[in-house]
Amino acid sequence: MTDRRIGVYVCSCGGNISDYVDVARVRDVVEHEPGVAAARTHMFTCSDASQQEIIEDIRNESLDGLVVASCSPKLHLFTFRAMADRAGLNRYQYVQVNLREQCSWAHRDDTALATEKAIRLVRAGIAKARLTEPLATMRIETTPKVLVIGAGVAGLRAALALSELGLSVFIVERSSDVGGWTRRWGKMFPHQQQGSDIVAALSARVRHRENITLFTNAEVVEKSGSVGKFTLQIRVDGFHTIPLVVGAIIVATGFDVYRPSPGEFGYGQDGVMTLAEFKELVDRSPEDLSRGGRGIKDIVYIYCVGSRQSGGGDDAHSYCSRYCCATAVHTAICAREVSCGLGPAKDCIGFHQFHLFRDMRTYGKHEIPYEDACRKGCVFMKYGDDDPPKVDRVDGRLRVRVNDQYLGGEEVEIDADLVVLVTGMVPRENAALVDVLKLPVGVDGFFNEIHPKLRPVETVVDGELIAGTAQGPKTLPESVASGLSAAAKAAALLKKGYVDLEPFIAEVDTSRCVWCGECLDACPYGAVEKTSVQGKEVARILPSLCKGAGACIPVCPENAIEIAGYTDAQVEVMIDALVREVVVEEVAVPVT
Amino acid sequence: MSASADAGGGGDPKILVFSTNNISDPGVDLAGGSHMHYSASVVVLPVPCSSGIKPSWILHALEAGFDGVFIAADGSDCAYLADCTTRTGQVVQKAQALLKRHQQDPRRLRMAAICSVCAESFVSHMEGFREALTEIGSG
Numbered sequence: 001m002t003d004r005r006i007g008v009y010v011c012s013c014g015g016n017i018s019d020y021v022d023v024a025r026v027r028d029v030v031e032h033e034p035g036v037a038a039a040r041t042h043m044f045t046c047s048d049a050s051q052q053e054i055i056e057d058i059r060n061e062s063l064d065g066l067v068v069a070s071c072s073p074k075l076h077l078f079t080f081r082a083m084a085d086r087a088g089l090n091r092y093q094y095v096q097v098n099l100r101e102q103c104s105w106a107h108r109d110d111t112a113l114a115t116e117k118a119i120r121l122v123r124a125g126i127a128k129a130r131l132t133e134p135l136a137t138m139r140i141e142t143t144p145k146v147l148v149i150g151a152g153v154a155g156l157r158a159a160l161a162l163s164e165l166g167l168s169v170f171i172v173e174r175s176s177d178v179g180g181w182t183r184r185w186g187k188m189f190p191h192q193q194q195g196s197d198i199v200a201a202l203s204a205r206v207r208h209r210e211n212i213t214l215f216t217n218a219e220v221v222e223k224s225g226s227v228g229k230f231t232l233q234i235r236v237d238g239f240h241t242i243p244l245v246v247g248a249i250i251v252a253t254g255f256d257v258y259r260p261s262p263g264e265f266g267y268g269q270d271g272v273m274t275l276a277e278f279k280e281l282v283d284r285s286p287e288d289l290s291r292g293g294r295g296i297k298d299i300v301y302i303y304c305v306g307s308r309q310s311g312g313g314d315d316a317h318s319y320c321s322r323y324c325c326a327t328a329v330h331t332a333i334c335a336r337e338v339s340c341g342l343g344p345a346k347d348c349i350g351f352h353q354f355h356l357f358r359d360m361r362t363y364g365k366h367e368i369p370y371e372d373a374c375r376k377g378c379v380f381m382k383y384g385d386d387d388p389p390k391v392d393r394v395d396g397r398l399r400v401r402v403n404d405q406y407l408g409g410e411e412v413e414i415d416a417d418l419v420v421l422v423t424g425m426v427p428r429e430n431a432a433l434v435d436v437l438k439l440p441v442g443v444d445g446f447f448n449e450i451h452p453k454l455r456p457v458e459t460v461v462d463g464e465l466i467a468g469t470a471q472g473p474k475t476l477p478e479s480v481a482s483g484l485s486a487a488a489k490a491a492a493l494l495k496k497g498y499v500d501l502e503p504f505i506a507e508v509d510t511s512r513c514v515w516c517g518e519c520l521d522a523c524p525y526g527a528v529e530k531t532s533v534q535g536k537e538v539a540r541i542l543p544s545l546c547k548g549a550g551a552c553i554p555v556c557p558e559n560a561i562e563i564a565g566y567t568d569a570q571v572e573v574m575i576d577a578l579v580r581e582v583v584v585e586e587v588a589v590p591v592t
Numbered sequence: 593m594s595a596s597a598d599a600g601g602g603g604d605p606k607i608l609v610f611s612t613n614n615i616s617d618p619g620v621d622l623a624g625g626s627h628m629h630y631s632a633s634v635v636v637l638p639v640p641c642s643s644g645i646k647p648s649w650i651l652h653a654l655e656a657g658f659d660g661v662f663i664a665a666d667g668s669d670c671a672y673l674a675d676c677t678t679r680t681g682q683v684v685q686k687a688q689a690l691l692k693r694h695q696q697d698p699r700r701l702r703m704a705a706i707c708s709v710c711a712e713s714f715v716s717h718m719e720g721f722r723e724a725l726t727e728i729g730s731g
Contacts (some may be wrong), residue, residue: 072618074621101625102624106624108627113632120635440672448670449671452669551673575653579658
């Protein structure tokens with residue numbers, strides 16, 4: 001038996017659930033579960049009226065547990081937590097049951113089976129609620145200062161946004177100047193601004209802001225503390241060290257360009273260069289494209305070099321870099337302008353550009369320069385994934401052979417003055433920084449976000465955000481958007497003055513722990529340390545560093561660690577409730 | 593009358609899925625949101641990360657009456673650990689050894705990475721596992 005008083009609220013979701021699940025029957029069955037003191041159905045549990053009714057139940061019935069069976073927790077978890085707060089119930093004694101996405105919508109063909117499953121799901125929620133205990137968030141006061149690592153465009157734009165919001169910003173840049181790759185580039189799509197001008201304008205704005213401090217030739221060498229108050233050591237000019245205290249960190253360390261191996265598509269031969277090298281050549285050519293005193297008239301672009309590789313082992317770059325198709329097309333237009341001016345194709349006789357691609361990914365606005373390139377005489381040829389072009393040197397001249405799928409796979413030979421390898425982005429070498437920040441890196445080598453769509457600039461390390469191409473390949477506008485997004489997240493965190501950390505973290509049962517060190521090795525966040533309790537060496541969890549992933553749990557040979565909210569007892573009673581028989585007469589759907 | 597309907601999905605094997613809050617549970621949600629169908633005998637229990645699943649939970653599920661346990665792992669999308677797949681694989685290895693020691697068929701445990709948009713993959717895995725468990729039978 002239990003002395004718990006739990007309220008259970010089953011939502012119809014305006015028919016999204018009740019069209020396929022007999023919600024009244026679910027309520028009628030589960031209201032007899034041990035500990036249930038109130039059970040109701042609502043048309044929309046999330047409505048203000050329903051929430052008010054639940055709040056009154058919590059107060060009038062002295063409820064000490066709450067189960068809301070409605071939609072996915074991704075939608076209304078925080079809604080109902082806030083409701084629990086308003087009612088005076090500990091927010092972690094509320095359990096959400098997913099009756100919509102994981103029941104009614106998936107089992108629309110059989111109301112009886114969907115209803116039976118709903119009963120089992122709600123029973124599991126009740127079983128978990130019976131074992132909930134009031135948990136407390138850890139409130140940490142925040143320092144209204146932000147460290148931005150990397151002074152590329154994403155970092156500079158994030159710093160300016162934070163500064164305008166009244167937060168002090170420190171920018172740490174590893175090189176001697178700001179602007180990253182953009183500083184080196186000329187004309188850029190869509191506004192045809194020079195990259196160097198974009199950086200100069202941003203840099204001027206940064207230098208005029210009194211609450212931004214910029215360190216160049218600097219790097220972060222030490223970090224301690226956690227969200228709200230990180231203490232850092234910045235090494236400047238290789239020798240002197242400056243201490244900083246900030247509330248949040250934005251990592252905007254940018255990317256590197258893929259460097260082909262010697263011989264890869266002829267790389268290393270005279271006349272074979274990467275897209276980045278070619279762009280610099282075009283940018284510094286005021287008129288007539290030439291190299292070594294010789295005019296360049298025939299250019300072959302080979303796309304997807306170092307991108308979308310498969311079966312190449314650990315070093316393979318299986319992802320698409322997104323920006324390379326668009327940049328190659330735009331650079332081709334710029335190259336034509338240098339050689340022939342802005343006139344129509346007939347004014348550009350003798351200048352040829354051949355684009356050998358796998359899939360043309362000039363998405364969004366980048367379709368405009370692609371169509372422009374087509375009109376201006378660029379020739380596009382499609383090669384197969386397993387049939388890349390071959391680059392040779394014949395009679396002193398570069399020759400590219402490609403089987404063009406547009407011509408039914410027929411081989412085409414092109415003699416070229418220049419072969420441009422359209423290379424993608426690769427993660428920047430940041431091993432020391434990764435070690436200092438304890439930030440997770442994905443299998444692609446870029447910093448890992450919590451979720452690419454739902455939480456794209458947040459990491460599992462509270463207070464550490466990622467922006468721009470440090471997170472993955474992006475175009476310049478996308479990098480700016482990412483930088484602003486990270487700035488908004490940091491500001492939301494710090495402007496409130498405090499941050500509440502979730503209490504779902506690891507706990508050590510010191511009576512079982514024998515300090516074998518397995519948990520220490522399993523934790524990548526430095527959240528485990530050795531301590532002594534009554535003369536016995538045991539593990540201790542540092543709450544502000546623990547992320548609650550639970551990687552330390554299965555490796556513990558003494559079963560001495562649990563995650564709050566996912567204890568053995570809670571998981572096992574949920575399993576028991578999920579498998580428990582449902583009597584047929586309980587779920588029988590009445591004939592109407 | 594008090595006949596039991598414990599099979600849940602109209603006689604289908606009972607499958608417990610361990611999903612993960614950030615990655616595979618949204619994938620399972622998407623399957624429902626896309627109105628894809630899978631057996632009602634499949635129930636989902638979300639945890640923070642698949643590397644934190646205890647082998648003892650898996651044994652408990654099978655001994656309690658589930659016919660199979662499926663770990664919808666974070667895979668390479670894991671926000672916590674770059675080597676999550678390896679670690680979850682080690683959990684599976686330990687669990688299968690535990691199942692053998694308790695005379696449970698290790699084929700009743702499966703793992704696959706399910707990303708946050710892997711709705712079709714999830715449904716396909718559920719169908720494949722349902723068929724495999726039906727073949728294994730209740731023994």
